[in-house]
Amino acid sequence: MAATEVNTYPSANVHGEVTGQTGNSGEAAHTETEEMRSLSLSGHVGFDSLPDQLVSKSVSQGFSFNILCVGETGIGKSTLMNTLFNTTFENEEASHFHNGVHLRPRTYSLQESNVDLQLTIVDTVGFGDQVNKEESYKPIVDYIDAQFENFLEEELKIKRSLYNYHDSRIHICLYFIAPSGHSLKSLDLVTMKKLDSKVNIIPIIAKADTVSKSELQKFKIKIMSELVSNGVQIYQFPTDDEAVAEINSSMNAHLPFAVIGSSEEVKIGNKMVRARQYPWGVVQVENESHCDFVKLREMLIRVNMLDLREQTHARHYELYRRCKLEEMGFKDTDADSEPFSLQETYVAKRREFIGELQMKEEQMRQMFVNKVKETEAELKEKERELHERFEMLKRTHQEEKRSLEEMRRDFEEEMNTFNRRKVAAETLQSLQGSTGLKKDKEKKT
Numbered sequence: 001m002a003a004t005e006v007n008t009y010p011s012a013n014v015h016g017e018v019t020g021q022t023g024n025s026g027e028a029a030h031t032e033t034e035e036m037r038s039l040s041l042s043g044h045v046g047f048d049s050l051p052d053q054l055v056s057k058s059v060s061q062g063f064s065f066n067i068l069c070v071g072e073t074g075i076g077k078s079t080l081m082n083t084l085f086n087t088t089f090e091n092e093e094a095s096h097f098h099n100g101v102h103l104r105p106r107t108y109s110l111q112e113s114n115v116d117l118q119l120t121i122v123d124t125v126g127f128g129d130q131v132n133k134e135e136s137y138k139p140i141v142d143y144i145d146a147q148f149e150n151f152l153e154e155e156l157k158i159k160r161s162l163y164n165y166h167d168s169r170i171h172i173c174l175y176f177i178a179p180s181g182h183s184l185k186s187l188d189l190v191t192m193k194k195l196d197s198k199v200n201i202i203p204i205i206a207k208a209d210t211v212s213k214s215e216l217q218k219f220k221i222k223i224m225s226e227l228v229s230n231g232v233q234i235y236q237f238p239t240d241d242e243a244v245a246e247i248n249s250s251m252n253a254h255l256p257f258a259v260i261g262s263s264e265e266v267k268i269g270n271k272m273v274r275a276r277q278y279p280w281g282v283v284q285v286e287n288e289s290h291c292d293f294v295k296l297r298e299m300l301i302r303v304n305m306l307d308l309r310e311q312t313h314a315r316h317y318e319l320y321r322r323c324k325l326e327e328m329g330f331k332d333t334d335a336d337s338e339p340f341s342l343q344e345t346y347v348a349k350r351r352e353f354i355g356e357l358q359m360k361e362e363q364m365r366q367m368f369v370n371k372v373k374e375t376e377a378e379l380k381e382k383e384r385e386l387h388e389r390f391e392m393l394k395r396t397h398q399e400e401k402r403s404l405e406e407m408r409r410d411f412e413e414e415m416n417t418f419n420r421r422k423v424a425a426e427t428l429q430s431l432q433g434s435t436g437l438k439k440d441k442e443k444k445t
């Protein structure tokens with residue numbers, strides 16, 4: 001058995017090569033580089049069980065895997081997921097009349113042997129159904145970013161619990177290409193281009209049974225050349241691990257996989273297999289001469305699931321985290337390439353924030369003063385208008401009063417004249433009455 005020791009003491013009785021020593025004896029203790037020596041063990045110690053401990057801990061913890069299915073309505077997303085995991089997930093047919101694209105995540109708990117898998121399938125509902133598809137990629141990008149943001153927030157917490165955190169970051173995006181046999185649509189290119197720095201993309205040709213064998217080969221070549229010429233980076237199966245290098249590099253040449261999904265089982269020989277039955281024959285999902293379904297399952301689940309998870313964390317999340325922290329003002333080094341302290345960043349950011357806050361406060365105060373002045377001026381104007389109106393009404397009232405007074409006087413005069421005439425008329429009438437009586441008496445006598 002061999003051991004490797006990390007020696008941090010520059011003592012004289014150490015047998016081994018010492019590298020990177022400096023001439024300054026005062027600094028020697030700090031600048032002495034690490035020294036490794038190989039030793040052999042004289043008996044079994046037991047740390048060779050570390051890999052087993054790791055496996056058993058991971059198994060007890062369980063795994064999560066998150067798949068994003070991007071593809072137009074009815075292209076076969078749900079059927080393929082059911083076929084891939086050999087089960088029946090919830091399946092709601094999407095309508096073609098959504099105003100926009102929205103993402104629908106569903107999480108399932110699956111178990112195989114003693115391994116628990118928390119599988120999240122995210123569906124793009126309404127993708128490709130709008131007349132204007134310019135913004136179709138946006139909800140997908142926002143969803144992926146939101147999952148990164150949640151993880152970053154958890155990471156930055158003082159009291160974080162990453163151990164039992166439900167990681168919802170998307171590990172793989174299966175991009176469903178319509179089996180036109182022609183070329184990619186601009187929606188496909190734009191969407192994949194917007195996603196390629198955020199998620200591992202595996203392009204797949206859906207419903208591959210609808211394209212003939214020779215057309216399919218040409219279609220695959222066309223798709224790959226269009227992806228390359230548009231600078232779209234798709235996920236490459238890793239070839240740095242010897243154990244899988246060969247299979248992965250041969251599978252990279254088969255991309256995009258042409259797949260078939262089916263929820264039907266058909267009896268072939270004396271075995272029930274997943275297949276699609278047509279009047280002219282049967283297409284077997286797991287028959288490699290019929291389609292690339294087995295290749296996809298092999299690459300996605302059986303060989304590269306771990307790599308997809310690692311790439312998501314080490315490449316895509318790291319990029320998001322770096323950009324976000326830089327945006328927040330954090331750096332690793334300052335202008336003189338000296339390490340940048342978190343404390344200094346915090347103080348600088350705080351000063352900047354307080355400055356901004358004071359500026360905003362001043363702006364708001366100024367705005368308030370202006371508003372008060374404006375309101376005061378408006379009120380004064382209203383007061384002046386009211387005053388003017390009051391004066392006018394007062395004048396009108398006085399004029400009306402005067403004219404009424406005049407009318408009253410005229411009326412009284414008229415009444416007096418009338419009364420005088422009435423009295424005169426009555427006097428005259430009574431006088432005439434008494435003269436008439438006298439004349440009658442004289443006549444009788």
Ligand code: GTP
Nearest residue numbers: 072073074075076077078079093094207208260261
């Ligand atoms: P939405 O969720 O409504 O957007 O649809 P989807 O993309 O999930 O499609 P779904 O799996 O519901 O399949 C739609 C139709 O396509 C069904 O009738 C399936 O039987 C059929 N279909 C699915 N996969 C294939 C395939 O590989 N080949 C053919 N020919 N038909 C398929």
Ligand code: MG
Nearest residue numbers: 077078092093
């Ligand atoms: Mg579906």
